[in-house]
Amino acid sequence: MKYVKRSIKKVDGYGILSGKPAYTDDLAPRNSLIVKLLRSPYAFARVRKIDTSEARSLEGVECVLTHEDFPRIPFTRAGQGYPEPSPYDKFALDSYVRYVGDEVAVVAAKDEQTAEKALKLIEVDYEVLNPVLDFEFSEKSPPIHPEDGISGVENQQNNVCSAYEMDIGNIEEELKKCAHVVKHRVYTQAQAHVMMEPHAAFSYIDYQGRLVVVTSSQVPFHIRRILSRVLDIPLRNIRVVKPRIGGGFGGKQAVHGEIYAAAVTLKTGKPSKIIYSRKEVFESSYTRHPMRIDVTLGSDEKGVLKAIDMEILSDTGAYGEHALTTLMVAGSKNLPLYNRVNAVRFKGKVVYTNHTPAGAYRGYGAVQGNFALESAMDILASKLGLDPVKLRQLNMIREGETSPIFKIMGEGREGAEMTIKSCKLEQCVELGKRIFGWSEKFSKRPESGTKVRGVGMAIAMQGSGIAKIDMGSAILKLNDDGSFNLLVGATDLGTGSDTILAQIAAETLNVPVKKVVPYSSDTDLTPFDTGAYASSTTYVSGNAVKRAAEKMKHLIVQHGSKLFNCSEEEVVFNGEEIIGPEQRLPLSEFATKLYYSENQTQLCSTASFVGDEAPPPYMSAFCEIELDTETGKITPVRYVAVVDCGVPINPNLARVQVEGALVQGIGMALYEEVKYDSKGRLMTNSMMNYRIPSRLDIGDIEVHFVESYEPTGPYGAKSVAEIGIDTPPAAISNAVYNAVGIRLHDLPFTPEKVLKALRVKEGF
Template sequence: MELELRINGVTEGIEAAPNESLLSLLRRQGYTSVKHGCETGECGACTVLVDGVPRPSCVMLAAQVGGCSLSTVENLGSAEKLHPLQSAFIELGAVGCGFCTSGMLLSAQALLQSNPTPSEEDVRDALSGNLCRCTGYAKPVQAVLRAAALMRGDKAEPVKHAIISADEQHVGQMDGDTDKQPGLVSSGTTTKIGAVTTKIPTLTPQMLAAASTAAAPVVPRPRIPLQVMGTATPASNALKATTGKTMFAGDQTLNRMAYARILTSPHAHAVIRAIDVSHAQALSGVLAVLTYKDVPRVPYSSIERIGSEEPLRDQYCLDYVMRYVGDRVAVVVAETAEIAEQALTLINVEYEAQPVILDPRQAMAQGAARIHAEGESHGILDATRNIAARVRTEVGDVEKGFAASEHVIETEYLVPPTQQAPLEKYSVITYFDPEEYLVVRTNSQLPHYLRRTLAQVIGLPMRRIRVEQPEIGGNFGARQHMEGEDLCALLTMVTKRPVKLEYSRAEEFQHNHMRQQYILRMKTGFRRDGTLVASQMVVLADTGAYATHVLTNAIQAVNALALYPCQNMRFLAEVLYTNHAPASSSQGYELQHEYLALESHLDDVARQLGIDALTLRRRNCLKVGDRYPLPPTVGGSNGSNIVIENCELAACLRQVEEKLGWKAKRGQKSNDRYRRGVGMAISFYGDAGIVNSTSGASIKLNEDGSFDLFAGRSENGTQLNTFLSQIAAEVLGVTSSDILLHNADTSVAPFENSANDVAAFYMGGNVVKKATEQIRRQIMMVAARMLGVVPETLKINNGIIRGAHGAQVTMAQVAMQAMYTENRQLMTTASWKAQQMPLTFAVQGIEVEVDIETGGIRIVKAITAIDAGRPINPALLEVQVEGDVAQALGRSISEEMFYDADGVPLITSWQDSHLFSAIEMPELQTYLIESNDTSELFGARAVAGIALYGIAPAISNAIFDAVDIRIRQLPFTPERILRAIHAYMARQAS
């Protein structure tokens, strides 16, 4: 059928099938700004304006809009003439990864057309149909309100960022309640932070002599003035995202594209006894069908592991043993996705079901079924007991410490599996280019590891494989592994055609890697005065069917337990196989479960000891001058030699304490139906020991004075590319727009094996700094010869190199001099190996309101203060933090994966897994505490992911404060709260 549509002001006659969706038609016409995030109209990524009304195009038939006027974000504004909404989103850093931006802008445009003076509540309501995992909605809401003011002709207020300046901070040890801290005396010196006056304590001789973990006081370095670092530079992907130009992995279409679909196991544990694909192969349009009989049986790991680990390879391209619902049985490639889907129904498989293990406590039980009984896998610690690995680190004598304690408290916590749920679905395209290189275009985050592993699995030389990495629509750890690239590559090798494999939203929920469950037991021993004597954390970590990220994260050289050092400490983790989907990772380090146990436990201890929870934390947490207390679990033994050189945890605590109203609200009981409470949690991350990671960078000066920089990885919402450009611009004395970053292709991007976003920031940042320092020296040498001076007398500012007496040359002139007079290209390469990563500290406070009649919980406000060093880009850091808080709220309140007794996932859509929307978000307050640290990257620290850690325990502690119940299992649903309230009331009545 032919439809007459007016799209962005142009009327066209377009052929469409009766059952074709509007989304399909628009993308077929080249409007890739309309993203495909779901098939049920809930995420809002596919929003278009139909006669001015925002509609989800994935659930509309194209036939429904015949004769209508359609608008996509391309019609909103262009790079040459931005709409005020686009400008405001860029200015406030409201873009994130950019996947949801187009839909959000169109919803906002529809609002402003009908209501030019919206309230914040109006904006949140208008954006409530657009899910976002990166921004936490705060900056998009502010951007819409700012654009509305500008469109009305009002004067917009200057953008302000909540940075607590280093000049307002104290220098020295942890403060607060100094009269109650053993070994601390008041010095008589005071300092102010905002309106709070505090005393700076001094160390007594006893304290200096006592602590075996203590080191010499750290002398602050002189502060270096900066030009680009610390400014609210727009995100490098912002212009593309707001104008609909960002191309994600699923947005590309090639000539003669074939489509792959995977037949997955309906059983959580089974053996294939027979498989017949003849009927599927005979279907017209089917190009190939592959099973385990057709591919090499090569064991591999889907994730990259650090160099010192023993290789643990327990996965196969296709196998005859199914280990979770969604495991790969066969793969079909056909002319269309519909034919491929039909072919799957024609494959006949005979399964022999095996016993299913869904609880990690059952995995080690006597007589439990073996999930990995095959002989080809290697590196498994104990396959007979389903133990993939064991991690242990210890200091002192923990048992003696508990025996010497006056109070020993032990508690247990359960963290269930959840889906990372990035809005962009998994997608990969493989094809042979004209030079016969196999090109793999994927939204996986580890292109170099993927290239190496593909070569092993598919038998193609690595030099003939090129991995392209477009921008990623969110990540959150869900894309740090090889998913279907091997199958897609094999199909391209068989058919010699481009092949595309894309998951549906149901497959994302059911089959893709997810954050798995943890069972934690926390035990501490204290003296009556609140001094920590011994601590122990034991973790049962569910790695699912294959040993993936739970194993990697458990052996990081940082543990949450180290936040409270004492002479007797033990961390033990058993990483266990179950018949769940393989585990994924998270931003930063996978420590959310550890902080839930640790920080909830600390509040229980404080209640039993009769000590204020913040006083207990101040008394025992890490401070400047302390040594990192635990040796690393792998990769060296220098962890205990690392000194905490800079830590503004005290200032973070004070900020949250004040803004939360801790002293006024804590412990204030009421008999009302709706009861309020406040809770707080602190956290840190980093790497205190040897990090077996490396990265490379190369840079060259162009004739116009710009620089081509090859480093880092593709953008995934953490704004790493923006930060790398800022670092390079700072060193070179130019603007960020002069840095042209290239990193989306293994053929040009240097090797980088950092496994998470925190490591990527330090690895990429330091190697870029090193490379730019090298080329800066080359530039200065050429400029010095041009001006007849010594290089040391020259300075660069805004691309102009000036001498002592006013003589100057531009960067472009230096480039021309080098190329055409001295006949050489100014360029350099560098590599960088991490020795340690700075520790980032955070404090988070929550105020809750609990309805004791229904168990309903409302988050009133969420406050986050982060010791950010010298914030590299305050606008983008605030967005990072707010996005992490939004995710943490979902994990704490509403997100959970459920399975039936046979291991079948019951969560298949956004309807089942409730993400926080814009209208449901509480008040967010974010504070970046600036410290006078000039180490490494001009004192900048990573903050990505750390705001995930403290929200759940802070909510738990706030509920405990409000209604005297402790819930030790996430999420804190009304059902769990109400059951706990009823149990508490029954105990009180007895």
């Protein structure tokens, strides 16, 4: 392999690091109207009356929109395959507001100050309602969505947004037969994405009267579809363009400010832009789904797992974005890790509360489920007196095996059958154990003063796209100098997908990567792609690119044979030259001839890909922490991760994906605390009081790869984007137990919680 499995520089890195204008706000027309949203100060209220007259008459205000200005069309912000598995439980603006930060009115003005001033002049008469702020009591509380006209909600009266249940074998009977049964309950928090670029969009009407929306989005094609629905204009009249994005992590897998900027543009005919403040990103985009997870494991005397039961209560906040699917992924991306059990049960409910909505976030349920399952495995190991590594090795999934869960549980519907064709989890565990020095460290607890060290481990799996749903496609176009345009709907959000897709095209065509010019995510110019989520781009869009490149190769040969007047079998294209029985032509000359002088034709190939399955990447994680028994502070010392993501197309970029995800997971485990006050106001709504890890908070991180070859992937590749975030909560919690014998079950593990648990253990 010449161009894949190579750590080349990102194709767009130079311009980005040189500070060239590339992100949404850099590109917005200077004369854009500034769009601001009036947001609810109450967690739950009804808008009795809204008086915008003063705001409207303020000089410089171009328009003010309220719920009366929007057609009453229910939709979901979630950017998912269509029809979406999320309920249509939201309106662009509504007379009910369901969380602090919910949209009440839209203001557009000539500048920011005027817009801010106008917001203050809008008078709203609220009927304040009692909010539901504890998700464990949501089902017994008055409905948050009593309104008519919404659809896809499991039970509006009981605040149950979604529910799911499945079982294999007889769990109760099986657990009765088990020698050891472990029950464990955990709580996970509403982690915030904190991508560095806040959500941003601008829109304008082009000279043909079409609406153009430029947005920092992971899902431009879904945005186009949702805008068409909500604004009630034909899809063909909308163009959505994604420029560079300053990070997403799932937070931009939905429509956010686009609706309001576009509505202002349609109303005024003028360009308009909306840039979320950091407070709005925290309060009014969405978070990870907080979950309560109960796991029951049963094993025989030797530690062979016989039964797994998982029950979840998930909090989707005010709206049900990704509610059902994150619930299911908590099971479907974890339970198959231990596939040889006799019985599995999974059931769960997702309930509404008057909190900031929950939505897509890297890991997407899998990290919550992993924390529960992998902590429970650790408890079982200690009950059995077995090394936790051995317990995993005894039970974990292996290459050539399957799990009935793959077929039963998809995302929001049935999944796809799959026999695991590539799985080097055993090697990941073995290598990680050795590099980390697990055997020596596990039985020792080095102490110095009040500081104790401990080690913990966990394993994880993820998926590669959503089988039978996610579609990626690519167009390759030969240019007259022998270079190629690669047009993909796939959405590079900083991950480097433009680069790795160019590498895949280059490998297939056997041309240098610089001859492939990628252009992505423009609904007018690039072919359809569901977008960057569910660890899909390398596998799904990568396969589409490979197919398009194979077709292009064939087209070159076909047209070479025409030019040379011979049969196709006699022509070879080696990336540099087209070689016939008697003639050879450099690709550039061939292309020039083809476009200017002989048999003039544009060579253009297009291909699509939908996975029949979603081959999981796997990993093992080993971590060492230091815990100060006096302060309760946990300090990460070292984290060793060994990943099987198939063949890494660009090993550098793959490694950085894992490193970045691990640090987000460490943040979730230790630092990223979410606090609401008694009225449902988010207190951790700035980067000052919601603390993401800095470079001093994370310890040493080592990422290694054990290469497998996934036969259904492009050049053997599987996904790598999400899996890194899955293990830190469990591995760190297990290390804390190893250090001081306390079992933390409530994320994040703040010093207060550690001290409290230590006191309980010491019998205070």
